[in-house]
Every structure is written in structure tokens, then in C-alpha cells.
Amino acid sequence: xxxxxxxxxxxxxxxxxxxxxxxxxxxxxxxxxxxxxxxxxxxxxxxxxxxxxxxxxxxxxxxxxxxxxxxxxxxxxxxxxxxxxxxxxxxxxxxxxxxxxxxxxxxxxxxxxxxxxxxxxxxxxxxxxxxxxxxxxxxxxxxxxxxxxxxxxxxxxxxxxxxxxxxxxxxxxxxxxxxxxxxxxxxxxxxxxxxxxxxxxxxxxxxxxxxxxxxxxxxxxxxxxxxxxxxxxxxxxxxxxxxxxxxxxxxxxxxxxxxxxxxxxxxxxxxxxxxxxxxxxxxxxxxxxxxxxxxxxxxxxxxxxxxxxxxxxxxxxxxxxxxxxxxxxxxxxxxxxxxxxxxxxxxxxxxxxxxxxxxxxxxxxxxxxxxxxxxxxxxxxxxxxxxxxxxxxxxxxxxxxxxxxxxxxxxxxxxxxxxxxxxxxxxxxxxxxxxxxxxxxxxxxxxxxxxxxxxxxxxxxxxxxxxxxxxxxxxxxxxxxxxxxxxxxxxxxxxxxxxxxxxxxxxxxxxxxxxxxxxxxxxxxxxxxx
Numbered sequence: 001x002x003x004x005x006x007x008x009x010x011x012x013x014x015x016x017x018x019x020x021x022x023x024x025x026x027x028x029x030x031x032x033x034x035x036x037x038x039x040x041x042x043x044x045x046x047x048x049x050x051x052x053x054x055x056x057x058x059x060x061x062x063x064x065x066x067x068x069x070x071x072x073x074x075x076x077x078x079x080x081x082x083x084x085x086x087x088x089x090x091x092x093x094x095x096x097x098x099x100x101x102x103x104x105x106x107x108x109x110x111x112x113x114x115x116x117x118x119x120x121x122x123x124x125x126x127x128x129x130x131x132x133x134x135x136x137x138x139x140x141x142x143x144x145x146x147x148x149x150x151x152x153x154x155x156x157x158x159x160x161x162x163x164x165x166x167x168x169x170x171x172x173x174x175x176x177x178x179x180x181x182x183x184x185x186x187x188x189x190x191x192x193x194x195x196x197x198x199x200x201x202x203x204x205x206x207x208x209x210x211x212x213x214x215x216x217x218x219x220x221x222x223x224x225x226x227x228x229x230x231x232x233x234x235x236x237x238x239x240x241x242x243x244x245x246x247x248x249x250x251x252x253x254x255x256x257x258x259x260x261x262x263x264x265x266x267x268x269x270x271x272x273x274x275x276x277x278x279x280x281x282x283x284x285x286x287x288x289x290x291x292x293x294x295x296x297x298x299x300x301x302x303x304x305x306x307x308x309x310x311x312x313x314x315x316x317x318x319x320x321x322x323x324x325x326x327x328x329x330x331x332x333x334x335x336x337x338x339x340x341x342x343x344x345x346x347x348x349x350x351x352x353x354x355x356x357x358x359x360x361x362x363x364x365x366x367x368x369x370x371x372x373x374x375x376x377x378x379x380x381x382x383x384x385x386x387x388x389x390x391x392x393x394x395x396x397x398x399x400x401x402x403x404x405x406x407x408x409x410x411x412x413x414x415x416x417x418x419x420x421x422x423x424x425x426x427x428x429x430x431x432x433x434x435x436x437x438x439x440x441x442x443x444x445x446x447x448x449x450x451x452x453x454x455x456x457x458x459x460x461x462x463x464x465x466x467x468x469x470x471x472x473x474x475x476x477x478x479x480x481x482x483x484x485x486x487x488x489x490x491x492x493x494x495x496x497x498x499x500x501x502x503x504x505x506x507x508x509x510x511x512x513x514x515x516x517x518x519x520x521x522x523x524x525x526x527x528x529x530x
Contacts, residue, residue, distance in 0.1 A: 007142045008144070009143075011147060012024075013135060013143060020433045020449050023449050023450045061168070061191075066191070068093055070092070070445070070446075072088035072091055073232075074252060076101060077105065077446060078242040082105055084233060086104045091224060092219055092281075122399065123401075124136075126427065128470075133430070146429055147429050147460065160364075162368065167386075168191035168194075168385045181202075182207075182379040182380045183206050184206075184370055185208050185383045186383070186384050186386060187385035188208065188210045189338065190336075193338045196346060197340065197342055207353045212330075213325060214337070214340075215333075216338040216340040217282065218277055218280050220278075221341055246447065246451060250286045251443040251447025251451075252444050255286065256286070256289070256290045256292075259289055261297075261301050272288075272289075288302060289302075292332070293334075294491065296493060299331045302333075307326075310323065311324055313344040316348060334497025361373070402424075403472070411426060418478055419478045422456065424478070425475045426472070428472040429470060433448075433456065434452070
């Protein structure tokens with residue numbers, strides 16, 4: 001360990017540059033002293049021949065078809081200085097659009113000079129005597145800070161396969177040819193849906209390994225008219241949309257109707273369901289009848305409509321039962337549905353096979369492909385679309401030690417427990433945004449993050465004003481929060497889904513508030529290899 005004088009000193013250190021980090025920046029920079037750095041384990045920008053502003057947020061998530069499922073314009077920071085001269089070109093922005101957006105944010109707020117890449121955090125140790133975190137990186141550098149944030153995804157692969165192997169969360173930054181290839185996609189979550197739609201256009205043979213059917217909804221993508229969008233900005237439509245996002249349960253511009261399902265006649269229900277899916281997006285899930293997630297019969301009615309809608313697009317009965325089974329895999333909406341553009345048409349193609357891994361588990365990935373009880377499938381490319389650990393992610397890869405010397409992994413060995421989804425007992429000065437047991441997974445990310453960020457900024461400013469060096473959640477507050485979350489969980493149909501309570505309310509963007517007027521650093525943390 002180097003001497004204190006050799007260690008860079010910051011008030012706040014943020015591992016991960018995205019909506020969370022950028023949401024905290026205004027409060028950090030009010031006094032003109034904040035410094036933000038982003039560290040990322042990847043080749044240099046010079047090596048990749050790309051401008052540095054292309055780095056950072058969604059740097060790795062560039063798999064074919066990658067895009068968000070929140071409507072523009074609400075998938076952005078709600079700061080007028082940023083949105084008044086930036087307009088997305090599509091209703092549901094692609095990863096290219098998001099890179100363009102974050103380059104705009106960096107330029108507008110003059111952040112690039114304060115961003116550092118190629119940082120891989122290995123450990124974080126709390127010094128109780130000095131009330132500081134000591135951060136050690138794989139390149140040997142050390143950093144001290146008062147407030148800490150972390151975000152690191154965890155990716156798995158196979159060393160036996162001799163073909164091409166990719167993970168959607170760590171897609172290479174060169175063109176991957178899918179044309180006339182035999183491709184296997186493992187997973188049918190959001191990333192799986194998106195990459196399957198692209199692979200289906202070009203592949204010679206596509207084999208999809210499905211554990212749970214994705215009860216996805218029509219995206220209804222469309223181009224946005226810049227002239228029309230500018231008029232919306234000038235007439236207050238954008239501002240009103242952002243305001244609406246702060247008052248709805250999902251952080252979007254729409255919310256559930258005040259009716260119960262069976263208040264309407266069957267004909268009225270059918271018409272209402274049709275209206276929800278006609279415009280696309282998540283409205284069928286978020287803006288439906290108010291009892292859909294509390295009454296099983298109401299949920300069954302919604303699923304029946306969804307299933308009938310899907311089966312009209314599939315002419316193969318066997319595939320239809322796998323994609324839209326008569327008995328639902330879970331209550332509709334117990335898992336966040338994805339958005340699709342032509343997913344069911346692609347799955348309906350003759351060159352596309354579906355393997356149910358519940359019935360035929362993957363036994364091995366070998367040199368030429370994948371083996372299940374249904375047989376061997378030889379492929380040229382394997383794509384893991386398994387996402388990342390949304391509960392604890394790569395936090396377990398870092399040795400984060402709290403006041404008692406135990407790691408976060410040890411503290412969470414028997415289950416995740418937090419205080420109001422932003423802090424963990426025994427880990428002072430470490431706050432979470434969009435993290436475990438926060439209302440993150442089932443909400444619009446930017447809405448949730450910005451709301452939490454404002455609250456945390458005020459909290460930290462208060463702590464600094466009162467000259468409080470260490471702030472820690474109590475065990476009692478964490479116990480109370482966990483009990484409240486469980487009570488809410490048990491009152492809904494989420495408890496019948498194949499998803500755990502902590503996973504329901506978790507995502508692993510872990511953030512701290514930056515000190516107002518202090519110095520801050522952001523590390524954009526990523527693994528360089530799958």
C-alpha cells in the first residue's frame with residue numbers, strides 16, 4: 001500500500017458511468033470542483049480507432065438489435081439543458097443512439113476531461129479510523145474516497161467450443177458476421193429476443209435454447225419526426241412527460257386504469273386490451289386493469305388475450321405451445337415482459353428450432369456445439385443471451401469489506417438485506433441507486449435513478465453541512481424494509497412467478513451521492529474478457 005500522499009484523494013468515487021453517475025453530477029459540479037472519472041477495462045481508444053466519447057455507457061452492450069424498451073423521450077436525463085437540443089430519431093432508441101446521447105451529455109457538461117478508462121476495481125476496504133474507503137485497482141493504483149459507488153456485470157463462457165462464442169453483455173466492437181451461419185442462442189430474455197430477431201434474418205440455421213417463454217409485447221417501433229419533436233419541446237409536451245414520470249408507479253407517462261377487469265363486459269375487455277397493444281410498448285403490462293397483478297382470474301384473462309394474439313402469428317402448433325403455452329409459466333407480468341418487433345415470425349421460420357431446456361437441459365458445450373438429451377447440435381456461433389446477475393452481479397467479484405472486516409458476499413450469504421434499497425448495514429458511506437431491493441427492475445430506469453439521485457444528493461449535502469464523517473444504515477432499518485417489501489410481495493401474484501423476492505426488486509447499478517462542491521471520480525468498471 002502506498003503512502004497517503006501517493007494515493008489520489010476524492011470525496012466520491014463512482015464505478016460505472018451511465019444514468020446513475022450522470023444524475024449525480026450536477027450536484028457535484030455546482031461549485032466547479034468536482035472531477036468525474038470513468039475507468040473501463042478495454043483496449044485504448046487509439047487502438048480501436050474510435051472517438052473517446054463513444055466509450056462509457058453501453059460500451060459493451062452492442063449486440064445485434066440492442067435497444068431500450070422505454071419510449072423516447074423519457075429514456076434520458078430530465079434536464080432541459082440536455083434535452084432542448086437533443087432528439088432521438090426512434091421511439092425506442094438503439095445502442096447507437098444511446099452512445100450518441102451520452103456523447104452529447106459529456107460534451108454539454110464538459111465531462112470528458114474528467115473520465116478515465118481501463119480501471120478494474122479489485123477491492124474496497126473501509127478505514128473506520130479515517131472514515132474513508134481505500135480502492136485498489138488491478139493496475140496497482142489506489143484511490144481513497146469518502147462516498148463509494150459500484151457496478152460490475154458477471155459473465156460466463158465456455159473454453160471448449162472451437163467456433164465463435166459471444167455474450168450479449170460483452171459484444172465485441174467489430175463486425176460479427178451472422179450470414180449463412182449455424183447459430184445457437186441461449187436465453188430468451190430481453191437481449192435474447194433482440195439478438196434472435198437479428199440472427200433470424202441472416203442465419204443458415206438458428207437454434208434457440210429456451211428455459212421460460214418470454215411473454216413479450218409488440219414494440220411498434222417508429223421513426224421520430226425531428227420537426228414534430230421540436231414542437232413538443234416548445235409547447236411543453238416534453239416537460240409535462242418528464243413531470244408525469246415522477247408521479248407514476250412505473251416512472252413512465254402512463255399508469256393503470258382505475259377499473260377492475262370484470263367491471264367490463266367481455267366485449268369491452270377485448271376492446272380495451274386491443275387499445276393497449278395497438279400503440280405498442282409496455283402499456284398492456286403497466287396501464288391495464290388495476291387488479292391484474294392481485295387477482296388470479298383477472299391475470300388469466302389478460303394472459304388469454306395475449307396468448308390468442310400470439311398464436312395468430314405462429315402456424316406451427318408445437319412451436320406455439322412452447323412460445324405461448326396453454327398453461328402460463330407464471331402470472332402475466334410476474335416477469336418483466338420484453339418488447340419485440342418480429343420475434344414470433346422469426347421463431348415461426350422453418351430454419352429456426354426451439355429446444356426446451358426444462359425438458360432437455362444442456363448437458364455440455366463441446367468443441368462443435370451443444371449437447372442435450374434431444375441430441376447434439378453443431379453450430380458455428382454460440383451466443384449467450386443470459387444477461388447478468390441482476391441481484392448482486394460483479395459486486396461479489398470485488399472484496400468489499402465493511403466495518404466488521406467481513407465482505408459484502410459474507411454479509412449477503414443468507415440473503416440480500418438493505419435499508420430502503422440504497423444502503424447496507426456495516427458499509428458506511430456506500431449508497432445504492434437502482435440497486436438491490438429498490439423499485440428498479442420494474443420501472444423506467446432514468447426516472448427511478450434521477451429521483452433517488454436527488455434524494456441522495458440532499459442527504460449527502462446535509463451530512464457534509466453537519467460535518468458528519470460516517471453515515472451507516474442500521475440493522476433495524478434493514479429488517480423493517482425487508483419485512484415491508486415481503487408484505488407487498490405477498491399481496492401480489494409476483495409470489496407465484498419463477499422469480500425470487502430480491503430479484504424482483506433489484507438491479508445492480510450501485511451508486512453513491514457525490515458531495516456538493518467536492519471532488520468526485522467515476523470509474524466505468526468492466527471486465528475485458530468474458
